[in-house]
Amino acid sequence: MQIKKFREMVNLLKRQNRFYATRLKNLPTVKTLEDLTRYPVTLKKELQEDQAKHPPYGTNLTYPLNYYIHYHQTSGTTGKPLKVLDTRESWDWWGKCWKDVYEAAGVSDNDRIFLAFSFGPFIGFWGAYRGAELLGALSIPGGGQTTEQRLNMIMETEATVLVCTPTYALRLGEVAEELGIDLSSSPIKKTIHAGEPGGSIPAIRKRIEDIWGAECYDHAGLSEVGAHSFSCEVRQGLHINELEFIAEVIDPETGEMVEEGEKGELYLTNLGRWGFPVIRYRTGDLVKHSGYDCPCGRRHLFLAEGIIGRVDDMVTIRGVNVFPSAIESIIREITSAEFRITAYTRDEMDELLIEIEEDGDTIQKLGHEIRNRLGIRADIRKVEKGSLPRFELKAKRFVDERVKK
Numbered sequence: 001m002q003i004k005k006f007r008e009m010v011n012l013l014k015r016q017n018r019f020y021a022t023r024l025k026n027l028p029t030v031k032t033l034e035d036l037t038r039y040p041v042t043l044k045k046e047l048q049e050d051q052a053k054h055p056p057y058g059t060n061l062t063y064p065l066n067y068y069i070h071y072h073q074t075s076g077t078t079g080k081p082l083k084v085l086d087t088r089e090s091w092d093w094w095g096k097c098w099k100d101v102y103e104a105a106g107v108s109d110n111d112r113i114f115l116a117f118s119f120g121p122f123i124g125f126w127g128a129y130r131g132a133e134l135l136g137a138l139s140i141p142g143g144g145q146t147t148e149q150r151l152n153m154i155m156e157t158e159a160t161v162l163v164c165t166p167t168y169a170l171r172l173g174e175v176a177e178e179l180g181i182d183l184s185s186s187p188i189k190k191t192i193h194a195g196e197p198g199g200s201i202p203a204i205r206k207r208i209e210d211i212w213g214a215e216c217y218d219h220a221g222l223s224e225v226g227a228h229s230f231s232c233e234v235r236q237g238l239h240i241n242e243l244e245f246i247a248e249v250i251d252p253e254t255g256e257m258v259e260e261g262e263k264g265e266l267y268l269t270n271l272g273r274w275g276f277p278v279i280r281y282r283t284g285d286l287v288k289h290s291g292y293d294c295p296c297g298r299r300h301l302f303l304a305e306g307i308i309g310r311v312d313d314m315v316t317i318r319g320v321n322v323f324p325s326a327i328e329s330i331i332r333e334i335t336s337a338e339f340r341i342t343a344y345t346r347d348e349m350d351e352l353l354i355e356i357e358e359d360g361d362t363i364q365k366l367g368h369e370i371r372n373r374l375g376i377r378a379d380i381r382k383v384e385k386g387s388l389p390r391f392e393l394k395a396k397r398f399v400d401e402r403v404k405k
């Protein structure tokens, strides 16, 4: 089915999509998924350059501009924000992918879904909103409010499902505690997280579940690709929605597909967004290929640990490779306090600084755990409570000051 959809899409793009027409010229017809590996990859940089060259929307448009009904843009953490457009069909496809996320989490039309998110140009929660509509659940928009107002609204409306970033679920918990609200007795039964990894990091998931007295589910998506993954009831990672995407896990060093159990970069091809398609898109996200045998019975590619981090976030401290997410995981086993990790270079060596709004005892414990479990020594410093930035969306707790080779 994936090959059938892919071939139909390629035929259309060859005729109608200027960005892909030249790239797809003279390529053999895909008969098996292996054939796909002969197709060129798509880089975010190429889409950005295309839009710079053909402003404002670039040439990755399969239809005339008046067919498009939704505008979104990427966050701009890596270069100029990319503008992405959706037609009515591709917007419904986004909604359908989000409906799959809800259904895998056991959410139904009986639920009331609170979207704790400001409805700006970032696509994530607009998709969640469309998905809730398709599901037939009651959507409660939580935009344009303070954290305190949102907490009151969750209680008032008796919302049963909370959709937000993992960071914001913890932030709501922090504010609730200050206000003396016990969230474990709130009507929220399930939390679904998007916008950043965390819902699949065991320590973060447990912390959110403890605060909310609810089951925590992960989801991953990308503005330029789609809502590609969901958590099943096992909740130990993500399934790729292989009805709507083709996923490849590629070794960044060799460019070859990794074996089951190995980590690599996730490449995605979307199969239902023909108005703004991507073929073999390099997500830059590091994942672990965990096979197809999930206890839930689904045969969609499973990614234990979800999105582990960004491929180029890896820091090498005296020969030991470490991802900031591994440090975050250890921090979250110990504390909910806000923190920031900075990687920098000293004498051509990578170094790590961790600033945290915690006291001496916790810092000592943290240093000990990081040394024991990751085999690295980090410089951990106490900072004033409230001095580090707070995030609603796409937390930026890892600051990379290293000189890129």
Ligand SMILES: [Zn+2]
Binding pocket: 232, 233, 234, 239, 294, 295, 296, 297, 298
């Ligand atoms: Zn599963």
